[in-house]
Amino acid sequence: MKKLFYSIALSVLVAAGSSCKKVDNYAAPNVTLKGTVTDAGTGKSLQTEQGSGTRIKLLEISWSDNPTPFYISSYQDGTYQNTKLFAGKNVISAEGAFVPLVQVDNTGKTIVDKSQTVDVKDVTTVNFSVEPFLRIEWVGDPVLNADGTITTSFKITRGTADPNFQQNVSDVAVFVNSNNYVGNNNYDNRYTPKLGGDDANNAVGKTISLTTLGGKLPGKRSYFIRVGAKMSYGLNYYNYTDVKEVKVP
Known part of the structure; x- marks a missing residue:
């Protein structure tokens, strides 16, 4: 009799559990x-640092008037892509080393709103044109010197005429790395030369040359060079040149 009672009770619990089970019928996100x-000013993609630089901010307003922001990090070359989003109406903007x-x-x-309201579906492209805080240009290619060091020449100018975004330049560096993510x-x-304080701020508008630290660089490899500069504003993001490779025999 006890066995029969337990069997009936177990059947009731299983049935109750089955009736409460919810099936997730939502398709996986597949919108790009x-x-x-x-x-x-130049029409060129704005160079940044991957993971710690330009980011795209999404506010999905399909279901809420006060949505939680979702961010997509830009690639180093200024492009971005996410292939795992849900379709929906979004207010989209970009944040980085440029006029907000x-x-x-x-x-x-x-007082200023240049965000874009977009129905994101299928494959959607949203571009932004911005005024960088600083614009850094190569002056020739990096030079491998006879003593095994590398000298890089460049020029920093203001990327915007807006005086509200022309704070002092706080840091300048010629970043050196063994791969192109630099x-x-x-x-x-060990090899990266830097300027700070007044030396960094006084570099604006001038051609500057900096040489790698540490003497002769180890040979039979490539070094990837990139100039960065930042000013004292907001999150202190760097503006950058593109990356150049120097092969040391």
Whole structure:
């Protein structure tokens, strides 16, 4: 009799559990959002550092008036892509080492809004044109010297005429690394020369040449060189050149 009672009770519990079970019928996210952040002054993609630089901010307003932001990190070359999104209406902007696309005053009132409201579906492309805080240009290619060091020449200018975003330049560096993912978040400090303080700020508008540290570089390998500079504003993101390779025999 006890066995019969336990069997009936177990059957009831299993049935109850089955009736409460929910089946997830939602398809996996498969929408792609991609694009490029470009320098409005040159039309070129805005170089950044992957994972710690330019990011794309999404606010999905399909279901909420106060959504939680979702961010997509840009690649080093200024492009971005995410292939695992859900379709929906999003307010999209970009954040990085450039004049903010969305600005608020001291009271919290929005005074500039260059975000884009987009129905993200299938494969959607959203590009941004921005004014970088700083623009850094190569002056010739990096030179391998007879003593085994590398000298890099470059020029830093302001990327915007807006005086609200022309703070002092705080840091300049010629980042050196053994692979092409090079920047403030990935470099070899044994070889990377830097400027700071007044030396960094006084570099604006001039042709500057810096030579790798540590004497003769180990040979039979490539070194990847990239110039970065930042000013004292916000999250202190760097502006960058593209990457150049120097082969040391």
